[in-house]
Amino acid sequence: MKKGRYGFLAVVVLMVFVALGSRLVYVTVIAREEIYEKAQNQIQSKRVLPAKRGSILDRNGEVLSSSTEAYRVDADLTALQRKLDRTGRSSAYYTKSLASILGMEEEELQEKLSMDSPHVIIKRKIEKDTIDALRSYIIDESIDFLVVSSDEIRYFPNGAYLAHVLGAVNIDNQGILGLEYYYNDLLKGVDGIKIAEIDQRGRELPFSEVVETPAIEGSDLILSIDEKVQYIIENIADEAMEKHEADSVSILVSDPQTGGVLGMVNIPEFDPNNPFEGITIEEFHELSRNTVVNDAYEPGSTMKFATIAAALDQGVIGAQEQFHCEGHIEIDGMVINCVDNVAHGDLDISGILLQSCNVGTVKIAQRLGIDNFQKYIEAFGFGMPTGIDLPGESAGILFGKGRMSAFDLGVSAIGQSQTMTPVQMLSALNAVVNGGIYRPLHMAEKLHHKEASGLQMEEMINEDQGVRIISEYAAKEVLKGLHHTVTGSLYSGAKIEDIEVFGKTGTAEKIVADEEGNLGYSKDQVVASFIGGAPFDQPKVTILVIVNNPKDAIFGNIVAAPWAKEIFLALDQYFSLK
Amino acid sequence: MALPNRIHSMNTVPNPSVEREERRRRQEEQEKLKHSRELYRMKTAAQNNKVRKRVVGTILLMATLVLATLWRSAEIYTLQNEYVTIQGSIRETHRQNEDLRGKIIKASAIGEVAMQSLDLDLIVVDQGMAIHTDLSKNHFEELEVQVQKESLTDKILSIIPFEVAH
Numbered sequence: 001m002k003k004g005r006y007g008f009l010a011v012v013v014l015m016v017f018v019a020l021g022s023r024l025v026y027v028t029v030i031a032r033e034e035i036y037e038k039a040q041n042q043i044q045s046k047r048v049l050p051a052k053r054g055s056i057l058d059r060n061g062e063v064l065s066s067s068t069e070a071y072r073v074d075a076d077l078t079a080l081q082r083k084l085d086r087t088g089r090s091s092a093y094y095t096k097s098l099a100s101i102l103g104m105e106e107e108e109l110q111e112k113l114s115m116d117s118p119h120v121i122i123k124r125k126i127e128k129d130t131i132d133a134l135r136s137y138i139i140d141e142s143i144d145f146l147v148v149s150s151d152e153i154r155y156f157p158n159g160a161y162l163a164h165v166l167g168a169v170n171i172d173n174q175g176i177l178g179l180e181y182y183y184n185d186l187l188k189g190v191d192g193i194k195i196a197e198i199d200q201r202g203r204e205l206p207f208s209e210v211v212e213t214p215a216i217e218g219s220d221l222i223l224s225i226d227e228k229v230q231y232i233i234e235n236i237a238d239e240a241m242e243k244h245e246a247d248s249v250s251i252l253v254s255d256p257q258t259g260g261v262l263g264m265v266n267i268p269e270f271d272p273n274n275p276f277e278g279i280t281i282e283e284f285h286e287l288s289r290n291t292v293v294n295d296a297y298e299p300g301s302t303m304k305f306a307t308i309a310a311a312l313d314q315g316v317i318g319a320q321e322q323f324h325c326e327g328h329i330e331i332d333g334m335v336i337n338c339v340d341n342v343a344h345g346d347l348d349i350s351g352i353l354l355q356s357c358n359v360g361t362v363k364i365a366q367r368l369g370i371d372n373f374q375k376y377i378e379a380f381g382f383g384m385p386t387g388i389d390l391p392g393e394s395a396g397i398l399f400g401k402g403r404m405s406a407f408d409l410g411v412s413a414i415g416q417s418q419t420m421t422p423v424q425m426l427s428a429l430n431a432v433v434n435g436g437i438y439r440p441l442h443m444a445e446k447l448h449h450k451e452a453s454g455l456q457m458e459e460m461i462n463e464d465q466g467v468r469i470i471s472e473y474a475a476k477e478v479l480k481g482l483h484h485t486v487t488g489s490l491y492s493g494a495k496i497e498d499i500e501v502f503g504k505t506g507t508a509e510k511i512v513a514d515e516e517g518n519l520g521y522s523k524d525q526v527v528a529s530f531i532g533g534a535p536f537d538q539p540k541v542t543i544l545v546i547v548n549n550p551k552d553a554i555f556g557n558i559v560a561a562p563w564a565k566e567i568f569l570a571l572d573q574y575f576s577l578k
Numbered sequence: 579m580a581l582p583n584r585i586h587s588m589n590t591v592p593n594p595s596v597e598r599e600e601r602r603r604r605q606e607e608q609e610k611l612k613h614s615r616e617l618y619r620m621k622t623a624a625q626n627n628k629v630r631k632r633v634v635g636t637i638l639l640m641a642t643l644v645l646a647t648l649w650r651s652a653e654i655y656t657l658q659n660e661y662v663t664i665q666g667s668i669r670e671t672h673r674q675n676e677d678l679r680g681k682i683i684k685a686s687a688i689g690e691v692a693m694q695s696l697d698l699d700l701i702v703v704d705q706g707m708a709i710h711t712d713l714s715k716n717h718f719e720e721l722e723v724q725v726q727k728e729s730l731t732d733k734i735l736s737i738i739p740f741e742v743a744h
Contacts, residue, residue: 066683069676128677155680157687203662231688573702 051189054218058227071131072124072151080145160269164290168272189218214452222446224260232570244550252544256430259439296396296419300508302531303415310376312474319477322346323360350484365413379469380428386440436475439466483536493561503532505556528559
């Protein structure tokens with residue numbers, strides 16, 4: 001070989017080595033990060049470990065709402081088109097079977113499969129039985145355009161039952177109403193992440209390094225609600241709604257000692273499992289209002305206990321003091337009547353409560369004075385949210401300081417013109433029942449936190465020592481009066497032979513607009529209510545029943561009190577009220 | 579120039595003693611050569627044997643290493659398969675568990691329980707069904723203690739020592 005050829009070969013080899021060396025430097029030094037990232041992306045999988053949403057349980061551990069794993073089906077429309085082109089079929093070939101398996105309308109599915117998009121969600125929150133059937137169909141038909149992946153279903157096993165309290169979640173399991181919304185941050189938990197090296201088939205490589213931050217499950221929420229109490233009042237509210245053809249019926253049951261709500265119902269309800277199904281958004285907004293918390297009403301005569309309690313506490317009246325009722329009282333040229341203008345004569349506070357005497361109550365309020373009346377109204381928690389753990393609590397509407405006239409005082413004392421929420425009313429009654437200690441109502445009592453390690457921690461919430469708002473003496477005298485109101489009457493709708501019930505009925509005229517749009521009190525549209533509890537010696541439950549616009553009768557004693565009686569009788573079978 | 583001492587300058591006949599000596603020397607040389615060749619052959623054979631042994635040893639070692647590697651790889655592959663299978667089983671069990679949980683949650687609805695109870699004709703036990711008993715009184719009949727009278731045979735047997743009687 002000639003010397004020149006050797007030289008040429010050496011140069012070529014050298015150039016090859018230089019090129020390889022340069023590439024090596026480029027790969028290992030210059031583009032290292034980029035190439036490393038690309039390589040990592042190919043072999044590394046970053047998977048979000050979704051946190052399981054916590055359950056909501058009643059006080060006895062019964063499940064009220066809980067989540068389980070489910071499935072979703074997405075369609076790759078490009079793959080579908082390829083398949084259709086390959087097989088010469090139309091998408092209708094698959095639509096009928098798929099719609100039948102997934103429980104969908106054929107038209108809806110066809111519309112989704114015809115969308116101008118690379119992929120589309122076919123259905124979410126599918127149960128295992130359905131997905132098993134779908135998988136069989138996918139194998140039989142060699143379908144490659146459907147993707148089955150994980151999802152989560154939120155079950156509300158009792159359907160519409162307790163719907164306003166529990167609320168609902170959206171498609172991504174985020175709370176949008178009720179307790180699901182209020183405690184969303186605690187219920188939703190924290191998602192985890194898993195970084196692992198995978199093979200071509202997406203399987204984790206053994207002996208490779210796995211970085212895993214486990215998900216922290218959402219906390220379980222334990223309510224003061226008692227499932228059986230709720231069941232009782234749900235059924236009674238349904239009956240009341242049907243019997244009176246009312247616009248709505250609300251019932252609230254609480255444990256006066258703790259302030260825990262045992263049951264809360266508003267009829268009509270919605271089904272949180274399918275909150276928007278078959279109704280418009282407007283209808284949903286109407287149905288999903290928790291009127292017990294979100295709406296205020298004029299409580300009527302049920303307010304009288306608060307007026308009398310305030311006067312007794314202030315010391316401006318005596319428990320045995322008599323007030324004379326002439327059937328009506330004139331204030332600033334305006335007249336406040338008792339029902340049917342009946343003159344009750346001389347009455348003490350028990351008599352005033354028993355007869356539901358407007359005149360006697362107005363005279364007591366006048367003795368108390370506007371400033372003191374407003375001070376006590378505030379102390380009873382009216383005019384501001386009580387802080388109950390439900391969203392959108394209304395404050396009610398009160399006369400502002402310095403804006404209450406003598407007539408306003410009179411009508412406010414008998415529960416007209418100012419508005420309160422049912423939650424405020426029952427919290428106020430509970431203060432009287434508890435010897436003057438005010439403790440607002442609450443829904444949740446405990447949280448069960450679940451650590452990533454599996455450890456569980458219990459946290460008590462909404463524990464409230466309460467605050468004294470009236471003297472024990474005043475509370476005791478008013479409670480005696482409320483007891484006399486039920487037991488001392490021959491006609492009390494809430495009277496039960498073996499159970500010492502106390503309470504007060506109310507019939508408040510509703511403010512409605514006339515044909516010309518002017519607002520005024522209606523003579524035939526009322527809110528009939530009963531507020532009370534049992535047993536008198538050691539109250540275990542307090543109840544508020546509100547029937548909104550009953551069509552067959554108007555008086556609280558005829559419309560609301562009998563349902564309270566039904567509730568007391570049913571509760572007595574569950575936990576003795578004797 | 580002096581002639582070699584074995585050649586007589588006056589006579590061309592080889593000296594017989596010189597001839598014998600030459601032959602012996604040649605023979606010795608040949609034997610030496612033979613011995614040397616034999617030694618060389620033996621040495622080479624030994625070396626070849628050594629090399630062969632080394633080659634065979636190396637081949638065996640490599641074969642062992644290859645086998646070990648293949649065996650380990652197969653083991654890893656099997657383990658991976660098992661791992662994947664177990665993961666699949668765990669996932670399937672988890673799915674079944676979740677499915678079952680969903681069914682239990684649905685079945686635990688109080689309305690469902692109430693309906694099933696009605697279907698099964700279960701009754702609501704209320705306080706009216708309770709049996710009230712005054713435990714301050716003794717409601718039980720005083721029973722006389724009945725003593726069984728001994729028969730004649732029993733009396734006789736009781737007198738006789740146990741071992742004898744039986």
